[in-house]
Amino acid sequence: xxxxxxxxxxxxxxxxxxxxxxxxxxxxxxxxxxxxxxxxxxxxxxxxxxxxxxxxxxxxxxxxxxxxxxxxxxxxxxxxxxxxxxxxxxxxxxxxxxxxxxxxxxxxxxxxxxxxxxxxxxxxxxxxxxxxxxxxxxxxxxxxxxxxxxxxxxxxxxxxxxxxxxxxxxxxxxxxxxxxxxxxxxxxxxxxxxxxxxxxxxxxxxxxxxxxxxxxxxxxxxxxxxxxxxxxxxxxxxxxxxxxxxxxxxxxxxxxxxx
Amino acid sequence: xxxxxxxxxxxxxxxxxxxxxxxxxxxxxxxxxxxxxxxxxxxxxxxxxxxxxxxxxxxxxxxxxxxxxxxxxxxxxxxxxxxxxxxxxxxxxxxxxxxxxxx
Numbered sequence: 001x002x003x004x005x006x007x008x009x010x011x012x013x014x015x016x017x018x019x020x021x022x023x024x025x026x027x028x029x030x031x032x033x034x035x036x037x038x039x040x041x042x043x044x045x046x047x048x049x050x051x052x053x054x055x056x057x058x059x060x061x062x063x064x065x066x067x068x069x070x071x072x073x074x075x076x077x078x079x080x081x082x083x084x085x086x087x088x089x090x091x092x093x094x095x096x097x098x099x100x101x102x103x104x105x106x107x108x109x110x111x112x113x114x115x116x117x118x119x120x121x122x123x124x125x126x127x128x129x130x131x132x133x134x135x136x137x138x139x140x141x142x143x144x145x146x147x148x149x150x151x152x153x154x155x156x157x158x159x160x161x162x163x164x165x166x167x168x169x170x171x172x173x174x175x176x177x178x179x180x181x182x183x184x185x186x187x188x189x190x191x192x193x194x195x196x197x198x199x200x201x202x203x204x205x206x207x208x209x210x211x212x213x214x215x216x217x218x219x220x221x222x223x224x225x226x227x228x229x230x231x232x233x234x235x236x237x238x239x240x241x242x243x244x245x246x247x248x249x250x251x252x253x254x255x256x257x258x259x
Numbered sequence: 260x261x262x263x264x265x266x267x268x269x270x271x272x273x274x275x276x277x278x279x280x281x282x283x284x285x286x287x288x289x290x291x292x293x294x295x296x297x298x299x300x301x302x303x304x305x306x307x308x309x310x311x312x313x314x315x316x317x318x319x320x321x322x323x324x325x326x327x328x329x330x331x332x333x334x335x336x337x338x339x340x341x342x343x344x345x346x347x348x349x350x351x352x353x354x355x356x357x358x359x360x361x362x
Binding site: 018021022024025028029046049050053054055056058059061063065069073074076077080081083084085086087088089090091092093094095096098099111112114115116118120123124127168169170171172173174175176177178179180181182183184185186187188190192193196197198200201202203204205208209210213216217218220221223224227 | 321
């Protein structure tokens with residue numbers, strides 16, 4: 001808590017800086033998406049329309065990947081949709097901040113817009129904070145900035161991709177997992193979440209040769225099973241790994257009565 | 260080729276998934292334990308997506324260059340390097356390995 005006060009004073013400038021850095025990184029990913037899509041033979045409007053309407057990098061790459069690998073449009077939609085099922089738990093995790101406070105009309109208007117801004121990045125930013133006002137600021141700042149940058153970067157990539165022959169030579173395929181990793185690692189503060197995430201990631205990779213695209217990532221949720229069993233035990237499970245102290249930010253639960 | 264209909268369908272499904280959480284939370288209070296579980300679920304999905312997109316291409320191994328670049332990026336992320344540095348170094352390592360003939 002002591003640290004929290006200090007963090008609050010610095011967090012506005014820190015937020016703007018961090019959001020700008022994520023936007024720059026995602027801008028690179030956006031350029032690589034636009035370039036990959038048109039270099040593979042898709043018309044220019046496909047990556048551009050997807051970026052505006054779908055606005056979810058992973059599913060955009062997945063859907064375009066399926067089509068470029070010779071899959072049907074239906075398989076492409078399925079792969080993208082399955083990958084985006086994670087947006088449902090994301091939406092639940094940040095449901096308190098996707099709409100602005102105010103009257104009924106304002107709440108609904110902002111909720112409809114806010115929903116489109118639910119992404120890996122905006123959720124990760126919101127989850128860094130426990131205070132509702134800070135969560136909301138973090139979510140909307142990141143979401144709006146990212147939407148703008150993404151929809152500028154992808155058309156730029158389309159232009160670049162028309163000129164570039166071999167996007168793999170520039171390592172552009174490494175940009176998307178690199179951004180995800182940079183986002184995910186700081187959220188793994190809780191010991192058991194870390195175990196769940198690493199176990200789940202291993203399972204997802206192992207299942208990739210066997211399952212249709214998109215499903216292995218969902219199978220990783222099986223890793224959450226580790227969170228269930230030792231739930232009611234006192235803090236004997238892990239020296240110094242106090243969950244009350246190291247819980248990831250994102251829950252307005254100041255007191256844990258059962259510990 | 261991907262018709263406009265496919266893009267529209269994916270957009271509609273994606274939006275429905277996005278708005279479902281906030282709408283559900285409006286009607287019923289989400290218990291703190293469930294909220295915690297969803298937060299962990301998000302972290303698990305992010306890591307799984309990072310791992311699969313780093314290591315696999317389609318149903319196969321992506322080769323060594325990409326995971327090596329992503330691993331270096333992960334190391335930099337742990338050391339709190341700025342995001343663009345993380346991404347650019349990751350892509351550069353992958354590109355240089357490929358230039359050196361390692362795929």
